[in-house]
Amino acid sequence: MLTMRERFMHVSGALLDERSNLAVVLADIGYGYFADAGVVARHPGRVLNVGIRQQLLVGFAAGLAMEGLRPIVHTYAPFLVERPFEQVKLDFGHQGLGAVFVSVGASYDAAAAGRTHQAPEDVALMSTLPGWRVHVPGHPDEVEAILRSTAAGTGLDYIRLAESVNPEAVPDGSGLTPIRRGSTRAVTVIAVGPSLGPVLEATADLDATVLYTSTVRPFDADGLRMFLAAPAVVLVEPYLAGTSSAEVSAALKDSPHRLPALGVARREHRHYGSRWEHDRAHGLDAAGIRGSVADFLASAARGR
Amino acid sequence: MPPSLRTYEGLPALMTLMTGDEKHGRASESTLDVLWVLYDRVLTVDPHAPDDPDRDRFLLSKGHGPMAYYAVLAAKGFIPLEALPTFGRYDSMLGQHPDRSLIAGVELSSGSLGHGLPIAVGVAAALDLKGRAGPRVFCLVGDAELDEGSNYEAMALAGRLQLGRLTVCVIDNRSATHGWPGGIDERFRLEGWSAATVDGRDHDAIVAALSAPHPDRPRVVVAEVERKG
Structure with a gap:
């Protein structure tokens, strides 16, 4: 079974094939996969790597959204939510723009990497901002369903990928x-x-x-x-x-x-x-x- | 609005209608000439079609002291004259920092420094991606605002992406606390930008600098004005 992250990358590549308004925005992390999988070659210009610049990752993605694209913004949770938190707040929510944010490194998935790569506070932080839907899938099948649904939307969605998975997916876990x-x-x-x-x-x-x-x-x-x-x-x-x-x-x-x-x-x-x-x-x-x-x-x- | 208020000479009178943010008066005055030149002679924008996909995009990143910006927008028909005296009030469309959701034609809600340029880079990249040939992207920042590290992230990427439709105008009133040894323009040149420095009160020079072709690289125009107090 693919991990949540592998499923996310696989589905994101397919979604780029299907939807011309999507763009994947990365800060180095994850770019190699999209390149190796041929996604970059298929969609030059729609897998955008800003380098290790996490404030720019968010601001740049907001600029794309301002012109009608729907960015899928992906990196490690501490670098997606915590470091550029003001960009998340102002460049998206305050500007009235939409995006799909997808993090990896849930809580202490990167346990051996230490505190710098851990962000168990991410959902609490995102919850302080108005308008964000926060998704915590428990199975790779749920990742695909959530990603497809949010990619087709226009709002603000945060998807939190984890290493731990449940034995089975819950088909529709959007409510209790x-x-x-x-x-x-x-x-x-x-x-x-x-x-x-x-x-x-x-x-x-x-x-x-x-x-x-x-x-x-x-x-x-x-x-x-x-x-x-x-x-x-x-x-x-x-x-x-x-x-x-x-x-x-x-x-x-x-x-x-x-x-x-x-x-x-x-x-x-x-x-x-x-x-x-x-x-x-x-x-x-x-x-x-x-x-x-x-x-x-x-x-x-x-x-x- | 009386025709005399639709001119550069009428802008000070429009600015006096906005009170309550006097601490940013100097900041506002520093941008006045560049803003006027942009809207009067450079930008392709229409107050009757503020969402025209072929319009030029102007992002005011230096959102402090927007009285000059509002005065220019009023003179050019984006803001009704009656709105100016409401500046800063609870129900006003005009706050001490602009809100794009309240004013048609304002591209960016700004105030917190260091946000506009990264977004402008994304806007320019998106227009390139969509193959839309016409629109140019202009972003106005202050020299002190360049202290924010987010600008360097954006400056570097814009150079690598060779965003020829992007022009950044730096209002340099020498308010950056630690200054810019070697010059602001040189910092941008190092990242692959076209660069020019002009007298920020010389309208013809500003027009020439903002209109110079730079098809394969972004451009910065440093507009020098009087030193901040």
């Missing part, structure tokens, strides 16, 4: 989709993107409703209200913990509820190694999620 239904007393666990696999493993023998989404902005507030049984929600996001807590709270503002939020801790985690080791350190592997959910249920039972 029930994967498993519990009883009327069940805790509701919201799994975002690649966290679905460990969430299902962690809750396999629990009375839990598991909801899945691959699109966290806009957040599916109606879906949460529709599927919620008991007033207990566990939010599991594969990036900064609590990124969507305010969205869940706003959705349930009229319902007293409890909400622990699992995700990447807000601390300088000075370790290399692998993403699995970092999952374990942040309590985002199945065992860690299981422990957090069990603790929450025990605490909730004592508080009843």
Whole structure:
């Protein structure tokens, strides 16, 4: 199976064949693939490499959008969201332009590369900007569906590619989709993107409703209200913990509820190694999620 | 609008209608002549067809002190005269930095420095990609604005892409804190640009510099004006 990133590149090349208004904009990273795959040769001028210039990557893409092109802007998450954040805010949102931003290096996918190549804050940052739809696919098939849909659109879309994938794709994860239904007393666990696999493993023998989404902005507030049984929600996001807590709270503002939020801790985690080791350190592997959910249920039972 | 206000000589009167941003008065005055020359003698733009795909694109990156810009746009029919006294008010179309969504004919919402040139490079590249022969792309920046590193990213790429439809006008009122040893024009030449330095108050010289052909490389025109206070 292709990785999410390989699928993104493969589909992007096909989309350039299909849609003359698309342009892929890169800052070195990823250019070699498009060249080796013959995409550059097929579309000279529509795979644009600005060099290692990430502010320009975004500003230049905005100029393309100003003239009616739909740029697909791609690089590592820290260099796509964090370094040029003011360009993202002003050159696109404030100018009223659209684009598809696609990042790799989700959270600590580049664990061995260290903190400079990690951006678990990306979704939180993008969520502060109006108008952006934020997609966190959990499977390469979802990447293709999201990419095709957003490429055909006109708005602002951020797609966050990850190394971790779920065993199966969820056909339409744009809203909250029930994967498993519990009883009327069940805790509701919201799994975002690649966290679905460990969430299902962690809750396999629990009375839990598991909801899945691959699109966290806009957040599916109606879906949460529709599927919620008991007033207990566990939010599991594969990036900064609590990124969507305010969205869940706003959705349930009229319902007293409890909400622990699992995700990447807000601390300088000075370790290399692998993403699995970092999952374990942040309590985002199945065992860690299981422990957090069990603790929450025990605490909730004592508080009843 | 009285015909006398549609002239260069009428611009100071139009500018006095806009109050509340006096701290940027000098910045606004520094751009006045280049802006007038652009709209009066260089740009192919029409206030009645602000989205004409064959128009020249003008991106004001130096968004501080836009009173001169608004005065020129009013004189040329892009902004109604009545809007000028509303400058800076809650419901006004005219803020202390321009907003492209509020004024037809304004290509760029600017204010934060260092954004216009990278976008202009993208606009020029897009027009090349689309094979649209006519439109030229002009971008106005300040010498102090060039302190922003994003400009160097854009300057380098524009030279490599040989964006012949792109012209950058630098208003040089020597306000860059650490100056430009060797000259601003030389910095651009190193990146493959055509370059000229002119008296930023000499209209004929500005026209000549902005109109000189540069088919295979971008061009910078450094317009020197009085030193900022």
